[in-house]
Amino acid sequence: MARTTEQKSTLYGLAQTCILVVFAVTVFLAPGTPMLTGGRILRLAGNSLCAVGIILLLVAISRIGQSIQIAPEPKKTATLVTSGVYRWFRHPIYTSIVAVVIGLFLRKPTPGIGIAAAIVIIFLLVKVRFEEKLLRARYPEYSAYMNRSMGILPWADWISRNDGKQK
Numbered sequence: 833m834a835r836t837t838e839q840k841s842t843l844y845g846l847a848q849t850c851i852l853v854v855f856a857v858t859v860f861l862a863p864g865t866p867m868l869t870g871g872r873i874l875r876l877a878g879n880s881l882c883a884v885g886i887i888l889l890l891v892a893i894s895r896i897g898q899s900i901q902i903a904p905e906p907k908k909t910a911t912l913v914t915s916g917v918y919r920w921f922r923h924p925i926y927t928s929i930v931a932v933v934i935g936l937f938l939r940k941p942t943p944g945i946g947i948a949a950a951i952v953i954i955f956l957l958v959k960v961r962f963e964e965k966l967l968r969a970r971y972p973e974y975s976a977y978m979n980r981s982m983g984i985l986p987w988a989d990w991i992s993r994n995d996g997k998q999k
Contacts, residue, residue, distance in 0.1 A: 841905035855948045864942030878938030885931030892924035904963035912971045926984045
């Protein structure tokens with residue numbers, strides 16, 4: 833049975849929630865020996881990434897306003913936001929999640945947290961491909977916007993810009 837776009841979008845939203853909850857539980861409860869050495873420097877880098885991620889998250893949420901939702905399908909009443917932090921990042925909320933996830937890993941670099949962080953990041957990269965397909969269909973100007981802004985990770989832009997096909 834083929835799922836509708838709305839059903840797929842809802843499933844992506846539910847999956848993201850579950851994956852982030854599992855990541856949080858892993859950070860707080862998983863034991864493990866740190867894989868990386870660096871003590872203070874890693875904690876400082878982790879704290880800095882977490883702070884930048886949280887600030888970026890708050891700025892992005894304040895800019896996107898009523899258009900925000902966890903499901904990738906744009907709301908019927910949503911408008912394409914391309915100003916403020918969205919001028920540089922197409923998905924600053926996802927970018928902020930990645931920054932916080934990497935920051936938390938650097939604070940406690942155990943195998944369990946590393947695996948959980950990788951799962952979060954990979955999931956967001958997959959989700960954004962689906963989301964950008966929907967955004968291109970909904971907003972004719974989205975393709976041009978993609979060419980002048982960064983995706984979740986600037987070095988991974990080829991994934992979303994080319995539907996997974998390298999230039």
